[in-house]
Amino acid sequence: MRALALLAAGTATLAASPAAADEVVITVTGLRSAEGTVRACMTTQEDIFPKCIKDPASHRTVVKAGETVTIRFTDVKPGNYAIALLHDENDNGKADRALGMMPKEGYGFSRDAPVRMAPPKFRDAVFEHKAGRQDLAIRMRYFL
Template sequence: MQHRPWARGVLTILAGAALALPLAPSPLSAQQAGVDVVIEVTNLRNEDGVVRACMTRDAQRFPRCQDSTQGYRTVVPAGEATTLRFRNVAPGTYAIALLHDENENGKADRVLGMMPREGFGFSNDAPVNMGPPDFEDAAITVGTTSLHQTIRMRYML
């Protein structure tokens, strides 16, 4: 393959431009400050494992929030999970999902592939009917002041 001198120059410019970009896009400008979203967790059945929490604006990624670039995640030891906090949250419409990952395997364990074995909870105490709630049922609006939500953990077994 023959090297072209102009191609090396273009690659150098592109590499320099890529280094100038921020590593993670910030939804807020320096003049705007996000708010805290504080979650009070109730009905946690024990202190085993961790509580995984995600908050997303992406309805297609709710409730797992996997690969969501429009959200926030946190994992805390279950013994410390009575209050969770998402900091510097940009205004918008979000839905929150909690998982009490008692065995810390990073996933929601199920019985016979269907019924959740571990605890779960959603913003607005959204109803669960043969599966997780719709984004719209769990949706909350984050504005310019801190927001508090109480989420009750539910256990099917």
């Protein structure tokens, strides 16, 4: 009887343990080389997107480039987010440009938001994150 009570108490402890952290997992495809890094940021702030480095609460990371790259943001609270990616091929920490405005390096945005004469608006890249794990795919694009 005591063993059964201990087993029941252990099961109750397992059931009461906190759930796994909420996360957003991004698979990045279409990189033209494995050179450099992929810089990623995810923000809820519409007014600063895609420069979410200005958001102290944003999720940011830098990972080594490869044929396919996986980026994982953990402890993500539910909300509306947009993601911006940069394939920083020379790993100099900035988006290099040709003729002052055309991007020389790859870029990508959540929902594969279109790029016209400027980066997409937050509303074009926004997605809702609820509780649990969310998997997204973003295709890297190159202008030159």
